[in-house]
Amino acid sequence: MIEWSEQHQAIFSAFRRFVQQEIAPLRDELEHGTLPPYDVLRKMFATFGLKELAEMRFAKALEQDAAADRPASDSEQDDGVGGDMVAMQMIPIIELSRVSPGMVTALGVSAGLTAGTILSRGTRAQKERWGRELLTLDRIGAWAITEPGSGSDAFGAMTSTARRDGDEYLLNGNKTFITNGPYADTIVFICKLDEGNDPKVRKVLSFVLDRGMPGLTQSKPLRKMGLHASPTGELFLEDVRVGRERLLGETEEISYRTGAKDTFKTERTGVVAMALGIVEECLELCVNYAKTRVQFGKPIGEFQLIQLKIAKMEVARMNIQNLAFRLIELARKGKKMSLAEASACKLYCAGAASEVALEAVQLFGGNGYMAEYRVEQLARDAKVLQIYGGTDEIQVSQIARSLLE
């Protein structure tokens, strides 16, 4: 793949129009956290028939389950369809990220991460109970792993616990930085099974919780540096009593780590599309500004220091776009990136997006520091790409480990 197809272009322009008409006018409210992103996301789903696609995806996942025992996450093994699916998922992310990267995160965590976890690891009953409505955005999902004392070392330092109590479990723990936490209807809660043994060797289990369960508290949105369109919160669990039907997979004998790797890969490739949207928007804004902003009697685009910034942004845009094409092409062939390659992609794209957006602020000068010109928002939003879904430092170590082992 060397360029977007005519069909892709049609999807781009449809989403661009939607974002301009429906989301751009809400930017201030989303930025100030007074408007949760979910209603406008639902409107987007309804407008583009994404809800029906989600229903189809759900039906297909169940069908495959019945047909074979291979996991649902390997469903992209057919001729070219996988590539189209990846492109169709990327294009809305790219367009949304130009105006509101936070909205992508809120959507991705709910319909991607949370739904994906339940669909790939849940029993059929669990998929039917929670999966469909998460995919269609009828319910908002959150995926809770991070804790105040455990970030990059998610499993090692995890203190959230499940204790057996007859046929049931009692869940306890605090989770933080949970995307959609304040508003989630369905929560995947990841914790360790406490059998009185050494925490290092405890099994990792996931439970599905519903809003309003006794003992579960969802905090208000936390204040943060950027990504304001994505509500982030804390969760507090005090003796939340659950039956086995809420234990994902309904078995304690399920290795969490294998499933988690697939999750990380998907998260990391999503960052490619977000970075592309942010960089494309910064570049477009900067080129227009460089042509029209006049200082010392000429447009600032005629100064070489400004030209250098724009040229570097274009190099980043080309690189990220080529990585996006590679992801689509791999999916077309039914292949996937290795974890190390996905990490390398994420590391590069997150860093490039951050750098481009900060340079955009610089290019705009005083105006760039003002909210009105939008680049400062993109710079604050881009920074998170270097932190969530595995920090830059974690990506580096994963890439290096794969080379040195």
Add this chain to the structure above:
Amino acid sequence: MKILVALKRVADPANHNKVKIPASGDRIDTAGLEWQINPFDLYALETALRLTENGKNPKKREGEVVVLTIGPKETETNLRSALATGADRAIRIEAVDEELDGRLVAHALAKIVEEEKPDVVMMGKQVVDSETNMVGQVLAELLDWPMATFAATIQEQPDGLLVEREVDGGVAKVKVTLPAVVTVDLRIVSPTSVRSKHTEAGFKYPYEEVRFAPLPAIMQAKKKPLAIKNLSELTPDLKSTTRYVKYEAPPGRKAGIKVKDVQELVQKLATEAKVI
């Protein structure tokens, strides 16, 4: 009801600053322009879709919408976007943009109408590139069909269409029997402007523009039929009779002046601007 919608591609009006005229002034340099369907023609497409559905279920078609354009192969992109939006099939008449004028386009359309026999031919009231407005009227004359131009509302009735047109000082109601030619104005896409015989009483469209194409429809647009005709075969003996003498960019806006007092203002208005 079968409706033929004529679409013209125009340079994106939002990017008008990209339009360049070479020093010779003999043409407009179209390199690098982004093309889209003339907005008024998109309203015609939306109108045709509303006339061939019941509103509540756009997937259930109550008639046929055929979209047509005249131009080079690249215009198929625009046709496919119209197909994704909901049209049932498309026709492209192969031609070179520079060799066309309104009269020739109307003659070519008349030939297609003979083959397709639609109940209504619909298009925008004008194009936003050259700001011309003649194809609909010439076509109605060639076909000897009734016409209603600048439609702001359309109501389907058992014996034709009741069309309201906004005119100076009020609304003119025109009743046309079918087949007919209709050109549409901006307000035709208001929530209740178009009522087909299938539209349920009280139904309102939740948007005031051309509808978005759903993602699956964009993916399937390629599978919808797109026929290609040749202008030279449709109108072998005709050529454009319009001659463009010269293109010129409008003069750039000059900086204004400041006046000291009202007296000077009045004096300049009288002697320089000559408006009083």
